[in-house]
Amino acid sequence: MVKRILLVAGLLAMAPCHAGPPQLFITTEHSPPAIMLEGERVAGYSSDKIHEIMARTGVRYSIDVLPWKRAYTSAVQRQDGCVYATTRTPEREALFKWVGPTDEGAWVLLGRADRNYQLSTLEDARGLRIGTYNGDVRDDYLRARGFTVDPAPNDMLNPQKLLLNRIDLWATGARPGGGVLEQNGWAGKIVPVLVFNRVKAYLACNRAVPDALIDRMNAALDAMNRDGTSRRIERKYDNWTPRKQADGDPAAAR
Structure with a gap:
């Protein structure tokens, strides 16, 4: 079952003029400890970085946890869509605007x-x-x-x-x-x-997402890397151990 979490930055939530649907519709896949559901919250070291980027930029957003192909296709098709954690390849370069890298892997x-x-x-x-x-x-x-x-x-x-x-x-x-x-x-x-x-992984956003917003998100991530926030997020999961999957949990995808 697809689970959705809608997160609204605190300052925006207090301002009536900002009430409304998410500004960015973000999709991802179940991939612990980088991306996983903890109750109704999408957590993990990749997800927590995305939350922090959005909080620092004041962007309304939602995150859907989907099978990878659906998550990726959504970001290609939706003008407000983004997907993480996405490998930046020559074949994908022109399809998206890029925020990152947020993570590295092999x-x-x-x-x-x-x-x-x-x-x-x-x-x-x-x-x-x-x-x-x-x-x-x-x-x-x-x-x-x-x-x-x-x-x-x-x-x-x-x-x-x-x-x-x-x-x-x-x-x-x-x-x-x-x-x-x-x-x-x-x-x-x-x-x-x-x-x-x-490889390095990114938040990949639809080409229709404004350049100014992409720049703000990249600036927020750069600041997180400089002030140690990114590493603190990663350290939270250094000793993470998987729990036994309950019936109905999404299978780890990547």
């Missing part, structure tokens, strides 16, 4: 612990079946370079496919403290094989 190939992979570079994975998350940036990247991909509608189907030998490798994002393997009992069964790219 793309990794994971494999079975009981298999002897001989991978020094991504090229060594040619001919192997690589499980991807349909429509995400790693899926697009590997397809464009002619690799054999087996996309799944939910990234958490890929480790199961890997253990059943339906794929040879799983291409996903490495996040500090993600805990996905431990949480699902896959630690020791699935291991990192190769880091094949290092």
Whole structure:
């Protein structure tokens, strides 16, 4: 079920002339500890940075947690849309206006612990079946370079496919403290094989979002980086451990 949280900056909430719908409709995906629901609040180190940017710029906004393809498409189609945490690629550059980088990360190939992979570079994975998350940036990247991909509608189907030998490798994002393997009992069964790219993530906004607003959000993020706020937010989640997923919780996507 899609859950929405509407957050209104305090100063704006006290001013009647600012009452109304969100100024920005922001979408994202469930990806703890970067992005996750805590009750009715979208939390995580990426989300908390977005909240802080909006508070500093006084922007009304909403956040919807959606499957990645829907989240991304919404930002492309809606004139008030933004999506995070989005990798900035040449293919996407002209589609959005960019705020960030907000985070850094790595793309990794994971494999079975009981298999002897001989991978020094991504090229060594040619001919192997690589499980991807349909429509995400790693899926697009590997397809464009002619690799054999087996996309799944939910990234958490890929480790199961890997253990059943339906794929040879799983291409996903490495996040500090993600805990996905431990949480699902896959630690020791699935291991990192190769880091094949290092990337920076952004808040990507529709081209119709005013340049002045993009500049204000980038200025707010720059100030957060200078005054230590960004690092303080990240430290809050340094010791984060995943709880056991309850029935109905969204599956971790990235």
